Amino acid sequence: MPTLLPGPVTVTVPATSANLGPGYDALGLALSLRDTVTAEVVDGPGSVVVRGEGAGAVPLDDSHLVRRAMQRAFDAMGCGTPSIRLTCDNVIPHGRGLGSSSAAIVAGVCAARGLVGGGSLLMDDDAVFALTAEIEGHPDNVAPAFFGGFTVAWGSGGRFHATNASVDPRVAAVAFVPPDPVETTVARGLLPAQVPHADAAFNVGRAALLVAALGGRPELLLEATEDRLHQDQRAPAMPGTAALVKELRADGLPAFVSGAGPTVLVLTDPLAQAGVAARVPDGWRVHTLAVESQGAVVTEG
Known part of the structure; x- marks a missing residue:
């Protein structure tokens, strides 16, 4: 069995925005809000402390998402079930489409790898990404959370993959965060099983344009962030969000629903x-x- 290290290991992970309008379940962008997780192996019972976002609302036992992700990584590396003292300092809003769950999953897997001697040999970066995407169920948020920057993610051969694309320095972001969350499962449940061919073709074109716009043609971002596949369909669950997107875009601002x-x-x-x-x-x-x-x-340390 691999050797467990006492730690501590500290992991910081950025917030992310997925889809970016047309790039449904494929495009993602890392943003400059970062959650911080510190983990160490202890004798006796483990513990979970949460400060900031999610404090008082998330579980403080082994069902906590970071702890569950850590255990999946320990299992993958053949390390059993160690007792962990876990401290989470959160700034990414929960349930708002800014990748809080992906940040937790990435932090957990990375922390577990850091607590295992030779962890990077047992689980390389490709394996970390594959496991985080498997836990999350889709790769669009975990890709930028793990790799940073602007990412394009896809599935092939039963595995998820991702690559980075460039971002022009003239591109920054403003996030408007409403007071009430929307569960991802609720938002996904509003999407139809089939879409018109014309709408699919429209989004393919806009997603390709968005890669070019972010890479060096930011003047094209308004058209490049148009979408026909998911935002209007989800509007009944978030009418205030839909109204703000419409208002901002009418004034020429490339606004969209984050994730x-x-x-x-x-x-x-x-x-x-x-x-x-x-x-x-x-x-x-x-x-x-x-x-x-x-x-x-x-x-580490």
Whole structure:
């Protein structure tokens, strides 16, 4: 059995936005909010402490998502079930479409690997990504959470894969976060089983355009973030979000639903962020964000 190290291991993981309008379950962007998880092996019972987002709402036992992800990684490396002292300092909003669950999963798998002697040999980066995507069930958020930057993810041969694409330095983001969450399962449940061929073709074109727009043609972002596959279909679950997206886009701002919502993300020039942020609705939170080039960062000791 591999050797367990006492730790501690600290992992920081960025928030993410998936879909980016047309790139449903494929495109993702890492953003400059980071959750921090610290884990160490202990004698006796383990413990979970949560501070910040999710405190008082998430479980504080082995059913906590970070702890469950750690156990999946320990199982994959043949390490049994060690007792873990886990501390989570969260800033990514929960249930708002900014990748909090993906951040937790990536943090857990990375922390477990860091607590195992030779963990990087037992589980290389491709294996970490594959396991995190398997736990999450789709790769669009875990890819930027783990690798950072702008990612394109896909499935092939029964496994998920991802690659990075470039982002122009003139691209930053503003996130409008409403007070009430929407469960991803609810948002996904509103999507039809089939879509018209014309709508599928429209989104393929816009997703390809979005890769070009983010990479060096940010003036095309308004058209590149158009979508026909999921945002209108989900609008009944988040009417305030749908109304804000419509309002911002009518004024020429490339706004879209972040992930499954209900956060609204706007891609904009860093010099224009303050003006965009001033449009935050009453009762909502606003974050001015950079594109985060680094994904998960692990510090041992």
